[in-house]
Amino acid sequence: xxxxxxxxxxxxxxxxxxxxxxxxxxxxxxTVRSQDDRLGYLLVHAAxxxxxxxxxxxxxxxxxxxIGSVADVPVNAxxxxxxxxxxxxxxxxxxxxxxxxxxxxxxxxxxxxxxxxHQVLVGIIDTGVDGNHPDIAPxxxxxxxxxxxxxxxxxxxxxxxxxxxEAAGCKDPADVDDDGHGTHVASxxxxxxxxxxxxxxxxxxxxxxxxAGTDSGYFFLKPTMDALAYAADVxxxxxxxxxxxxxxxxxCAANPQDSRADQLAQRGILVGMRRAVDYAHARGVTMITAIxxxxxxxxxxxxxxxxxDYPLGAEKERTVDNTCLNVPAELPNVISVxxxxxxxxxxxxxDYGTEQTDIAAPGGDVFDSGTALxxxxxxxxxxxxxxxxxxxxxxxASGNPVSxxxxxxxxxxxxxxxxxxxGTSMAAPHVTGVAAIIISRxxxxxxxxxxxxxxxxxxxxxxxxxxxSCPSPRVFKYGKNDxxxxxxxxxxxxxxxxxxxxxxxxxxxxx
Numbered sequence: 001x002x003x004x005x006x007x008x009x010x011x012x013x014x015x016x017x018x019x020x021x022x023x024x025x026x027x028x029x030x031t032v033r034s035q036d037d038r039l040g041y042l043l044v045h046a047a048x049x050x051x052x053x054x055x056x057x058x059x060x061x062x063x064x065x066x067i068g069s070v071a072d073v074p075v076n077a078x079x080x081x082x083x084x085x086x087x088x089x090x091x092x093x094x095x096x097x098x099x100x101x102x103x104x105x106x107x108x109x110x111x112x113x114x115x116x117x118h119q120v121l122v123g124i125i126d127t128g129v130d131g132n133h134p135d136i137a138p139x140x141x142x143x144x145x146x147x148x149x150x151x152x153x154x155x156x157x158x159x160x161x162x163x164x165x166e167a168a169g170c171k172d173p174a175d176v177d178d179d180g181h182g183t184h185v186a187s188x189x190x191x192x193x194x195x196x197x198x199x200x201x202x203x204x205x206x207x208x209x210x211x212a213g214t215d216s217g218y219f220f221l222k223p224t225m226d227a228l229a230y231a232a233d234v235x236x237x238x239x240x241x242x243x244x245x246x247x248x249x250x251x252c253a254a255n256p257q258d259s260r261a262d263q264l265a266q267r268g269i270l271v272g273m274r275r276a277v278d279y280a281h282a283r284g285v286t287m288i289t290a291i292x293x294x295x296x297x298x299x300x301x302x303x304x305x306x307x308x309d310y311p312l313g314a315e316k317e318r319t320v321d322n323t324c325l326n327v328p329a330e331l332p333n334v335i336s337v338x339x340x341x342x343x344x345x346x347x348x349x350x351d352y353g354t355e356q357t358d359i360a361a362p363g364g365d366v367f368d369s370g371t372a373l374x375x376x377x378x379x380x381x382x383x384x385x386x387x388x389x390x391x392x393x394x395x396x397a398s399g400n401p402v403s404x405x406x407x408x409x410x411x412x413x414x415x416x417x418x419x420x421x422x423g424t425s426m427a428a429p430h431v432t433g434v435a436a437i438i439i440s441r442x443x444x445x446x447x448x449x450x451x452x453x454x455x456x457x458x459x460x461x462x463x464x465x466x467x468x469s470c471p472s473p474r475v476f477k478y479g480k481n482d483x484x485x486x487x488x489x490x491x492x493x494x495x496x497x498x499x500x501x502x503x504x505x506x507x508x509x510x511x
Contacts, residue, residue, distance in 0.1 A: 201433025235448020339363025
């Protein structure tokens with residue numbers, strides 16, 4: 001189990017058993033630091049997770065890893081301005097956005113019919129969002145954005161994790177992204193049609209940064225739960241979750257290869273995330289997530305060699321089966337997205353599964369030879385923070401790109417940067433953008449602006465998707481030693497789910 005020097009644990013109690021759990025914690029020598037009645041857990045300081053779990057009132061005990069334990073901090077800045085696009089025209093780099101063309105998010109497609117609405121709040125649960133990026137700022141909601149994590153320079157073993165702190169107390173403002181992942185996701189969802197760079201699927205929505213990931217890209221349980229609960233409380237309509245909850249790729253409640261402490265930790269993640277998802281779903285939040293990038297049939301997993309991924313170097317090989325879940329992708333009420341390349345085939349890296357895949361969307365695939373596009377142009381182009389690119393050596397001191405993966409646009413005298421990336425992390429925000437279009441069309445006034453039953457959003461999302469059959473033959477060979485099998489029908493299968501998301505069809509669905 002990951003080393004927890006603080007000795008802090010998230011102790012999840014059974015329904016109605018808060019008092020009994022508190023008594024059990026005290027009897028075991030623990031101290032209750034705080035509690036969250038919304039999601040049913042106590043934050044406890046104790047010497048041993050095993051001693052805490054001896055009472056039936058306690059159903060999970062997960063280390064509260066030292067990242068994300070500090071309260072969320074708002075940006076001390078005024079709310080964003082509306083920034084509505086005036087003209088239904090493409091942006092300067094739209095010609096590079098094969099993904100938007102595939103989905104009908106074009107000046108003659110969905111942009112002419114429905115672009116979303118600033119009343120629709122889209123939460124990006126990610127590594128942060130660069131709220132000052134010229135192609136993010138017009139739609140960035142500073143007032144509601146929050147950061148739920150505290151960066152940690154090193155892991156418990158002294159290995160570099162997030163690196164030196166950039167802000168006081170290692171707590172970045174909620175308009176900062178030191179990784180770039182969250183900014184790319186936000187841009188795909190809702191970069192405005194503003195004559196700069198690219199445009200997103202829903203270019204008129206409000207983007208809310210709900211940072212739960214660290215600079216190094218870890219997403220631990222408490223900040224993730226905090227972000228979901230906050231989204232539900234303030235009226236966020238749809239959230240994008242392009243991650244899995246660390247440190248376990250697969251969470252197994254009772255894997256005999258795991259220690260008792262590791263079993264308890266994974267049970268805690270399963271219980272905690274189910275409660276957070278249920279809490280958000282009941283309050284009108286549609287949740288969309290990336291399915292994963294290991295090219296695995298999640299219904300038939302065999303080995304997990306990547307867990308636990310924290311602290312660095314703690315990974316071990318263990319056998320897993322379909323009772324072990326990737327979270328949040330395999331939870332009820334979460335829409336899981338697989339990725340396709342520019343030719344429309346499932347991307348080689350994308351996880352899949354008849355139970356797990358709900359819908360597909362463009363995610364990029366540099367190996368997709370069934371297209372005239374070459375190299376990085378087969379990936380997804382979206383906004384990137386300049387300081388992240390410079391720190392990574394992708395632009396020089398003068399701001400010139402030194403990699404083909406980076407594009408600079410200086411239209412109108414304002415320079416902004418964009419990066420080609422691929423992954424199911426890039427596919428999920430396309431679906432989130434379509435969901436935002438649906439909510440803007442069919443939502444009713446409510447908390448935060450508009451609201452809509454997530455079950456209805458999901459139904460219309462699938463109804464607007466382009467049904468896509470399994471390849472023929474179903475046994476698809478990506479490479480000499482990479483064979484993946486697609487099961488299911490055209491209406492619902494393991495590669496494409498209910499089909500490939502389509503913004504143009506969502507913009508014209510009958511009421």
